[in-house]
Amino acid sequence: MKKKIYFLFACVILIACTISPQYKGVESVSPIHTEVMERPKGQNHVLGLISLKIDTVRIGFIGLGGRGSSAVWRYPFIPGVKIVALCDLHPDRVENSQKVLDAANLPRAAEYSGSKDAWRDLCERDDIDLVYIATDWENHAKMMIYAMEQGKHVACEVPAAMTMKEIWDVVNTAERTQKHCMQLENCVYDFFELTTLNMAQQGVFGEILHAEGAYIHDLIGSNDWERYESDWRMKYNKEYKGDIYPTHGFGPVCQVLNIHRGDKLNYLVAMDTKPVNIPDYLIEKRGMDRDSAYNFQNGQNTMTIIRTEKEKTIHLQHDVSSPRPYSRMYQVSGTKGFAQKYPIEGYAFDGKNFADNNVPDMENLTPHSFVSEDVKKILMDQYKHPIHKELEEQAKKVGGHGGMDFIMDYRLIYCLRNGLPLDMDVYDLAEWCCIAELSRISIENNSMPVAIPDFTRGHWNDLQEYRHSFVQE
């Protein structure tokens, strides 16, 4: 009997050893770490940064291509601003924006043009409070840094920084100068995203465990590739793997998950497909030879998965050439409900969990399908964000991606005029932009996990929950 027991015991040990991964040569791996710059002595973080109220915000614009020129068009609709200076490589683009000022009966601005360094003179002026940057990606970081060093607040188009070195330099400059440094991420003001954020903040989805975001935009189908100055976007895609345009999908998701306001991004893994449609486009449309066209880095579809300190997950996608409908995904999955913007906009709940009594028949709703359009409309009205309550009508009239661009600009100026923290700080900029280089590192290392640094350097848990600031009546 004893022998049998020993035999059985030995068998159990043997089986356990066989199935245990450590006996199959599997080793646990630590994420790849990139350099984390220490905060220089005497320098403070800029969480919740406030600056003196600015009655009239005096602005200098750098970059008046597709995006910058439309910003100049929107600004005359915002109270409390003065457009002081305009800068672009091309004098005709500066002149076109001057005409916008003429049409709005505003004084013409000072002009900077004709040289790739003229923007520095704009930054050095002593009658500017805010430098608004809408150039190509590779100019952003150096322009932001120089503007802050000249004592200006900065707002910069997306992605505001492309490498970890640039990101750390921008964070350090913002901290050293104590200047606002906001990335111009418009999608966080979209009507669905902001309403959903409000619902999430009121507990409608329970605890949010998973979220998705994307930039899926067929820039071949939309004929966009040929319109960029000196082909900057194609050149960047040709040279770099990774999710190089993450912020539209990632920004709203980070806000809903309170990133660096009680949670933090810990690590990511990324994977991509081979590129096909852009190389083929380069052959067909630009007559490039096959070898050069296929010497192309950015994958047709790039997927990134992120895990947070509070054990949440985020899935991101980047695809700028597959023939498929535009999508930022924006999916929010909680313990009590679900929201999705693309491909079909909707909400799903277990009605029994829903504390709200104003929605007819709520207790009969099951999460297996979306709520009806009528119920969705009731919910979206009921949870309309205070920012939308104030600005929706005007935003839809002024426009800019359906109004969200106007809301973004309005909020930036509102916060500066009232001495409030801006809606997006330099750590948001860092977190949303670091995906570009870190996803590339993961892809180039067989999808190994890559650590995402805590750009607040120890303060990610000081604030609890993402909140917009308002003037207290």
Ligand SMILES: NC(=O)c1ccc[n+]([C@@H]2O[C@H](COP(=O)([O-])OP(=O)(O)OC[C@H]3O[C@@H](n4cnc5c(N)ncnc54)[C@H](O)[C@@H]3O)[C@@H](O)[C@H]2O)c1
């Ligand atoms: N938020 C959004 O929805 C959205 C939409 C489109 C583009 N963007 C972003 O906006 C930025 C600009 O994109 P775009 O489509 O307007 O590009 P664009 O090529 O149309 O415009 C860039 C402009 O910058 C100017 N420029 C370049 N170098 C300069 C320099 N040294 N000094 C002065 N001017 C300089 C160019 O002459 C050009 O007019 C990019 O970061 C892009 O990703 C954002």
